[in-house]
Amino acid sequence: MALSLILHVLLLLSLSFQFSSSSSSSLNSGFSLCVEKLEDSILSPDGVFSAGFYAVGENAYAFAVWFTRNPTVVWMANRDQPINGKRSSLSLLKTGNLVLSDAGQFNAWSTDTTSSSPTYLILNNNGNLVLSELYSNESNVLWQSFDFPTDTLLPGQQLTRYTKLVSDRSSTNHSSGFYKLVFDDDNILSLLYDGPDVSSIYWPAQWLLSWEAGRTTYNSSRIAVIDSIGTFNSTDNFGFITSDYGVVMQRRLKMDPDGNIRVYSRQHQNDPWYVSWQAISSPCIVHGLCGANSTCTHDPREGRKCSCLPGYRVKNHSDWSYGCEPRFQLSCDRNESTFFKLPDVELYGYDYIYKKNISFSDCENECSQDCECRAFQYSFNNDGLFQCYTKKVLLNGRRSPNFRGTTYLRLPKTRRNNGSFFADEESAQENGRVCSVKLERAYTKRHVSSFVKFFLWFSIALGVFEALFISITSCSLMRTKQKSDVNQQGYNFLSPFGFRKYTYSELKQATKGFTEEIGRGAGGIVYKGVLPDQRIAAIKKLNNDNIGAKRDEAEFLAEVSIIGKLNHMNLIEMWGYCAEGKHRLLVYEFMENGSLAENLKSNTLGWTKRYNIALGTARVLAYLHEECLEWILHCDIKPQNILLVSNYQPKVADFGLSKLLNRNEQNAQSISMIRGTRGYMAPEWVFNLPITSKVDVYSYGIVVLEMLTGRSATTMGSRSDEGEEAQNGRLVTWVREKRKRTTSLEEGSSLTSSCWVEKIIDPAIGSQFEVKKMKMETLASVALNCVEDDKDARPTMSQVVEMLQCHENDAS
Structure with a gap:
């Protein structure tokens, strides 16, 4: 018996080393x-x-x-x-x-x-x-x-001829970017822009000879290093000391996404980082920041700004580095084009023709006679001579009062006179982004993994061993056969996924006998409780007629295990479960700000919070529908099931046990029981049509309309609008009617297309309408698309995320 116990402990220790x-x-x-x-x-x-x-x-x-x-x-x-x-x-x-x-x-x-x-x-x-x-x-x-640095050099770490620092793509995308700190072929430590189409060195300045920049080309060993007291040395004779030189501190030299190299310092681990040295003081010197056909402007108070040249528009609304594209076509007929003057604008590099000591008219002719010429630059050099540069590509544009010249942009003459090229100039501040792009990684399902095979075989072996062990131990150490056959197997299966199996008595004690109710729905009642480890939890007691005793315990445990594998920032986290006799309970994290329904009633949500809640909810539904191994329908999206954390980010609750299917079974004819809440249910439920993920899309659209209008989908008709009672009982019909009436009035009038949104907006956020009307109109249009009666006309949740994503940063 002692030997068996030792072997049992060794097996458990082996398992803990693998999975702890x-x-x-x-x-x-x-x-x-x-x-x-x-x-x-x-x-x-x-x-x-x-x-x-x-x-x-x-x-x-x-x-x-x-x-x-x-x-x-x-x-x-x-x-x-x-x-x-x-x-x-x-x-x-x-x-x-x-x-x-x-x-x-x-x-x-x-x-x-x-x-x-x-x-x-x-x-x-x-x-x-x-x-x-x-x-x-x-x-x-x-x-x-x-030996393999990415974007950072630490004290004592060498940058060599075989290594380089490569910037992140952006602050939200850590993949390799366009900027590099390298030793070039002349042994000079340089900053290189290596973009999708072109590459160029922009530091040290290319118009300086190596000795003019204080560098030497004769040391081919190519080594650069920074130390912990703030000294940097390179074999090309370049070196510097930081502003806090002389003190041993935590330091790091980083190739930043904006193309600048900086040294960051801090004295203690809890201190914030600060910049103690940077290579470039004027950010617009960096090549490629704003892409082609654009200009970069820097103001010490407002930061950097990227703008398209007149007549051009942003090419990729995810990233300014892709630049701008023309909204016109140039003719080879020189009489069909003209030149627009851009004072203080320099387009550095990539000159097609260079001539000096030339008149302005001759320089203009050089460009107008070339069908591919897009601009020319006329400047005054230090020798007192005028210079002419013609451009076929417009790169590295920047506005600088120190530039002693002017750029003349070629535009079609017929469009130039009405000024339309200048009315819609697109620009962006700070990091040059129009909207933020966040990296996503879809989970790829595999058929059979070696981990699963190992775990299954291990479980079988452990089960055989435990059966022998139990047969020779005293009865006082044994559980009943019923519990060991079901509960213990369920516990072993679920424990590797990180949540705990609670006893019914534990949860009854945590909730003080299920006394503090914080919510209820068709699936059961939710109580507030304090777990033995002092965490505050939301404990849902499932109804017996839903998922209780009538449902096989193995099926319940299988579905709970699937929920445990889900991982999304906008999905409420499950901490544990109870499956004991007829009792079925789920233990979730507790949300201190309550539900979306409660916050809408109390008018605590401004426009920014509502927009972020809509976007976060869309993201998690897209995750459930399209990224999980199982096909998960929520089937009961409503404000009561959208909970809010301390910063008012949404977390969707009451999910998963609604319907879990294999992805090969997405024509869900097997859903026989109507699920959901009146007012949020898609027409498919009523007309007994096939149930797909579009039922969640419909419910989501209703929730968004509630956030926009401040009206409840289940109590429409209780509020009046400018003295007019909303007679029909459906929120969707009311909103559609408002849009229809306003649209008909707009025809032949000066009303704008966003007026219909103004008619439905919640008075609590109505004061923000003029500032945010484009975003509100986008959100309202998306919501109406989601509540189309025909499920095929509704977008998927990933398409909803796509439509809302580009306005995420503008919702503040």
Whole structure:
């Protein structure tokens, strides 16, 4: 018996080593870190640095090294190939290779190392991640992150002829960007713009000879390094000291997404970072910031601004670096075009023709006689001579009062006179973005994973072993056969997914006998409770006639396990469950701001919060419909099921147990019972039509209309509009009628197309209409599209997200 107990403990310890979450000082060969356990990490001995999985987008992760406090990433392994947030892992194989696996299907990154000796991965106090082998009691380095920098150089880390710093694509996209710090072919440390179409060096200034810039080309060793007291030295004779030089501090030199290199410093781990040195003081010198056919302007108070040249429009509303495109076609007939004067505008580089000591009219003729010429630049040089540059491509545009010249832009003569090219100039402030792009990573389903095979075989072996163990232990240690057959198996199956099985008595005690009710619906009643670990929870007691005793416990546990695998920032987190006898309960995180319904009644939500709630809810529904292994319909989207966290971000609740199907069964004829709440239900439920994800789209549209109008879908007719009672009982019909009436009045009048939205808007946010009318109109139009009677005419939730995404930053 003692031997059996020891073996049992050893098996449990083996399992815990495979699946437990903890921070450690190293990763040894044969072990892995799991992306689903973000607390799995490697710490440097002094705790300053951590290495592990870092979220870079929606369900997208990279293996990275970062400063532990106020996390700041300094290195990434797979910045251009993020891995899924499910079933991905970093494994140190016994062959000596460090492998990053994406969803268990293919390798996203590896060190490509081999060793016949034991290996281990450690993180040094300087932030260097080192893979070593133990050989004759000495360590031999196989690979280290310092040899493969991404966008950051740490003190003591060398930049060499074989390495480079590459910026992030943007502040929200950590994949490789367009800006690089490299040693060029002349041994000069340089900043390079390497864009989609062209590349150019912009620092040091290209019009300076190397010695004029204080550089030397004769040292070919190509090494640059920064130290912890603020000194930087390079073999091309370039060097600097930071503004806080002389004090040992945490420092990092970073190639930023805006094309500038900066040194960031801080004294203590909890302090914010500050810039102690930067290479470029005027940001518009950086090439490619605003893309082609645009200009960059910098104001110390307002920051950088990108603007399209007259006659051009933004090409890609996700990123200004793609520049602008023309809204016209030029004719080869010189009489059909004219030139528009742009004072103080310089288009640097890519000159087609250069002539000096030339008159203005001759310079103009050089351009007008060339069908491909798009502009010419006429300037005055230091020798007292006028210079002419003709341009076939318009790149690196910037406005500067220090530029001693003028650019003349070629435009069609017929369109120039009415001024239409200048009325709609598009521009953007700060980081040059029109709207923010966030990286997303869809979860890819695989047929059979090695992990599942291993776990199934392990479970079988463990079950056989436990059966033998139980047969020889005392009856006092045994559970009843009924509980061990069902409950214990369910617990073993669910425990690797991170939530707990509670007893009914535990939850009854947590809720003080189910006394504090905080909500109820068709599925059951929700109570507020305090768990044994002092966390405040929302505990839902499911109705027996819904998912209680009548439903097989194994089916219930299978569905709960699927819910446990879901992971989305706008989805309420499930902490545990109870399946005991006839009792079925679910334990969720508690939302302190209550539901959307409560907040709409109290008029606490401004326009920004409502827009963000609409967008967040759309994102999570798109995730449930299109990114999960199972096809999950919510079937009861309503304001009561949209809960709000402290910053009023939405979290959708009461999901999952509504309907879980395999993706091959999306023609859901198997849904026989009507689900949902009156006023939010799609017509398919009433007319017994096939149920698809479009039922959630319809309910979502109703919720958005409620947020816009302040009216309830279930109590329409109780409020009047300018003395006129809303006679029909449906919110959708009322809104459509308002749009129809206003649209008919607009014909032949000066009314704008957004007037109909003004007629329906909630008085609580009506004062913001003039400022936000374009966004409100977009949201209202999206909502009406979602509530079309024909399900095929409704958009998918991912299409809804797409339509709302570009106005996300403008909703403030």
